[in-house]
Structure formats: structure tokens, C-alpha cells
Amino acid sequence: MAVSMLSTFVKPVHREGWRFLGIFAAATLFLFLVWEPLGWVGVGLTIWCYYFFRDPDRVTPTRPGLIISPADGIVSLIEPAVPPEELGLGPTPMTRVSVFMNVFNCHVNRAPIEGRIASVAYRPGKFFNASLDKASSDNERNAIAIEMADGRKIAVVQIAGLVARRIVCDVSAGQHVATGERFGMIRFGSRLDTYLPDGVEPLVALGQTTVAGETVLADLTSNEPRRLGGVR
Known part of the structure; x- marks a missing residue:
């Protein structure tokens, strides 16, 4: 059950997304150093970036036509x-x-x-x-x-x-x-x-x-x- 719940929220990331995730994460670290509330804003944006580039498996209907x-x-x-x-x-x-x-x-x-x-x-x-x-x-x-x-x-x-x-x-x-x-x-x-x-x-x-x-x-x-x- 724990594995099933985890797979519901944690999805693979498309290869196009890794560079952006790195940029967002680095910017978040910098924002924490500047002012902690800004860092938490960066955390939210980094989560959104991960969510945007998610690449989940799908169950495709395979009947011809x-x-x-x-x-x-x-x-x-x-x-x-x-x-x-x-x-x-x-x-x-x-x-x-x-x-x-x-x-x-x-x-x-x-x-x-x-x-x-x-x-x-x-x-x-x-x-x-x-x-x-x-x-x-x-x-x-x-x-x-x-x-x-x-x-x-x-x-x-x-x-x-x-x-x-x-x-x-x-x-x-x-x-x-x-x-x-x-x-x-x-x-x-x-x-x-x-x-x-x-x-x-x-x-x-x-x-x-x-x-x-x-x-x-x-x-x-x-x-x-x-x-x-x-x-x-």
C-alpha cells in the first residue's frame, strides 16, 4: 500500500526537465540565503517545475481503429x-x-x-x-x-x-x-x-x-x- 501511494504522487521526470529542476533548485538555495520566506517560494516553484515535467506511464487502449x-x-x-x-x-x-x-x-x-x-x-x-x-x-x-x-x-x-x-x-x-x-x-x-x-x-x-x-x-x-x- 505504501508503494502504491508513493507511486501516485512520485512520477518519472522527462529528460527535458532535469536542467530546469537544477536551475530551480539552485535558485531556491540562493533565495534561502537571501531571505528564508523567499526560499519557501522557491521550494513551491521547484515542486511546480517537477510537476510540469512529470512523465507518467499511461494505460493505452490497444484495439485497432x-x-x-x-x-x-x-x-x-x-x-x-x-x-x-x-x-x-x-x-x-x-x-x-x-x-x-x-x-x-x-x-x-x-x-x-x-x-x-x-x-x-x-x-x-x-x-x-x-x-x-x-x-x-x-x-x-x-x-x-x-x-x-x-x-x-x-x-x-x-x-x-x-x-x-x-x-x-x-x-x-x-x-x-x-x-x-x-x-x-x-x-x-x-x-x-x-x-x-x-x-x-x-x-x-x-x-x-x-x-x-x-x-x-x-x-x-x-x-x-x-x-x-x-x-x-
Whole structure:
């Protein structure tokens, strides 16, 4: 029971976080030397830094056809949109599901479906609030196209936010990824867009909380109509 309780609160840290944890810890020590109350503020910020860079294991549904959320956060947009032109997926709009991550969410990103990385394209841009619609077209982004076994493609796009200044992508064209496999992260507050294949309806609702690697965004084998949600 003690081990289980410990694992609930203590999570692995993504490798991107160790440098920041060291900086925060050193600053905290300095603040204690200057004035003890400031040191305790530093302790709180160091804990937040650890929490931001946490990288917990997730239990991913593995049934073929399931499209899984690539990010923790809130479903902020569901709408038709043309995928980033740099991916070469054509001008036809696809259903875009946007998940907004705030600074308290886990920021490790995961592959929404199994397949081959068809292309990866980075594009510099601005740093508008990631919850805004124009962030998809104007902000710095890293777009990935995943080709499934049947030849259809899904696009997943990492979008930098207002305070995010680094997109990390650990996959490259030609690589095979499994559903729920880690492929990168974004520092500090951002958004993930997933573009669904034609005819596939999302199984999440606006405002719904998603868990990366666990929440089902859509099902390629389902004829269920788009889901609506209400606050209870």
C-alpha cells in the first residue's frame, strides 16, 4: 500500500526537465540565503517545475481503429480545417480536434494511432495564446503525418503557446510508432491539434478533459454520430 501511494504522487521526470529542476533548485538555495520566506517560494516553484515535467506511464487502449488523445488538457476546438500545407495532405478540410494544455498539465505528447511517420515538418511562427483559433495557423508548430496500415493519414500538430518557447519532437520520417508511444513535448503551455480522416467523427465533446495515451478521441470502425457534452 505504501508503494502504491508513493507511486501516485512520485512520477518519472522527462529528460527535458532535469536542467530546469537544477536551475530551480539552485535558485531556491540562493533565495534561502537571501531571505528564508523567499526560499519557501522557491521550494513551491521547484515542486511546480517537477510537476510540469512529470512523465507518467499511461494505460493505452490497444484495439485497432482507436485514435487516442496525444495530449493532456481540455478539448478547446472541434471544427473542419485544412491541415498544415507543409504536410502535403491537400486542401480538403479535415475534422480538427484541438486539446489545450495549461501550465499544470503533463506536457508529454503521445502518438494518436499506430503507423509510419510519413512526414515531419517544423514551421517557425508567433506565440499567440494557444487556446485561440488563429494559433493553428500563426503560431510556431511542428506537424507530423502518420500513415496507417490502410494508407489513410492522420495529422498531429504540436503548437507553441503564449509562454511556450520550445517544441521537442523525437520522431522522424520513416519511423514506426505505436498508439500511445511518446513522441515529444512542449514547454510551457501549448496545444495539440489532431486531424481525423474523412468520415471519422470525434468521440469527445468541447470542454472535455483528455488524458494523453488514454482518452479515445475517435474510432475508425464506429458509425456513432458526433458526441455532444453538457456540464453537470
